[in-house]
Amino acid sequence: MCDRDEIHSQIVQTLRNTDFPKNSHEELIESLPRGINTVYTADRIVMTAGAADKFIKETDFPFNNAEEVADTIVERCVFFDSK
Numbered sequence: 001m002c003d004r005d006e007i008h009s010q011i012v013q014t015l016r017n018t019d020f021p022k023n024s025h026e027e028l029i030e031s032l033p034r035g036i037n038t039v040y041t042a043d044r045i046v047m048t049a050g051a052a053d054k055f056i057k058e059t060d061f062p063f064n065n066a067e068e069v070a071d072t073i074v075e076r077c078v079f080f081d082s083k
Contacts, residue, residue, distance in 0.1 A: 003042035007077070008070045010040045011052070015066035022063040025053055047077075 018031040029049060032038040036050035055076040056069075063069045 003045050004074050004077075006042035007040050007045060007047065008074045010042075011070035011073060012066040014038060014040075014049075015069055018066075020063065020065050021061075022069070023061050025056065025058075025061075028056070028063065028069065029053060052077075 014032055022028045022031065029035050032049050034049075036048060036053065038049040040047045040049070040052065052073045055073045060072055063072075
């Protein structure tokens with residue numbers, strides 16, 4: 001699994017059992033186990049939820065499921081390899 005897939009999977013896992021839709025940054029962050037301090041790690045990447053939240057725009061809301069959140073973050077992370 002590449003870094004992108006691993007981070008995506010971890011985001012989905014942390015949001016899997018939360019209620020959707022998420023209508024704001026605040027709702028999204030509050031639903032994470034450690035809030036903005038929730039950490040996602042992959043082989044070469046360590047990213048907090050606070051850092052990941054910077055990739056989400058107000059116009060992205062509402063999110064209807066965990067996969068939408070993960071897709072948005074991973075697509076916008078410029079530090080991922082294009083593999």
